[in-house]
Amino acid sequence: MNVKRKFFLKQAKNSLLLILAIFLTVFSVIGCSRDERSAHEYARLYADMLVVNEKYASDPVKIRNEKEKLFLIYDIPEKEYEEKIKSFEADRAKWEEFFKVAADYLDTLKTRERINQ
Numbered sequence: 001m002n003v004k005r006k007f008f009l010k011q012a013k014n015s016l017l018l019i020l021a022i023f024l025t026v027f028s029v030i031g032c033s034r035d036e037r038s039a040h041e042y043a044r045l046y047a048d049m050l051v052v053n054e055k056y057a058s059d060p061v062k063i064r065n066e067k068e069k070l071f072l073i074y075d076i077p078e079k080e081y082e083e084k085i086k087s088f089e090a091d092r093a094k095w096e097e098f099f100k101v102a103a104d105y106l107d108t109l110k111t112r113e114r115i116n117q
Contacts, residue, residue: 039094042084045074050102051109072084 048070056062071078088098 007083007086030060032076038084039088039098040101041074041076042088043098044105045076046098047102047105047109055106
């Protein structure tokens with residue numbers, strides 16, 4: 001009887017380790033995709049900020065109001081945004097990838113604008 005108990009405990013232990021490994025894998029993948037998604041969100045916010053600066057260049061109050069709206073829409077605090085931009089600027093490879101995403105998004109916005117006119 002003792003042998004059966006050890007056998008079942010060993011199976012339970014193996015199952016528990018398998019479940020733990022699956023959870024760790026899933027959380028790792030989710031964590032990585034969140035970082036990637038965040039980089040894209042920051043790039044889009046950056047592009048939208050450029051559009052706001054260009055569109056309301058003669059009205060600093062309007063620029064500030066529109067930027068505050070963008071921070072609310074993207075749900076990114078301004079300080080966090082500025083820190084993230086600085087971290088991208090510090091790493092040339094990250095900055096180039098970040099800027100490429102932002103430029104692609106700007107091209108998409110330009111295309112949408114032409115279609116809507």
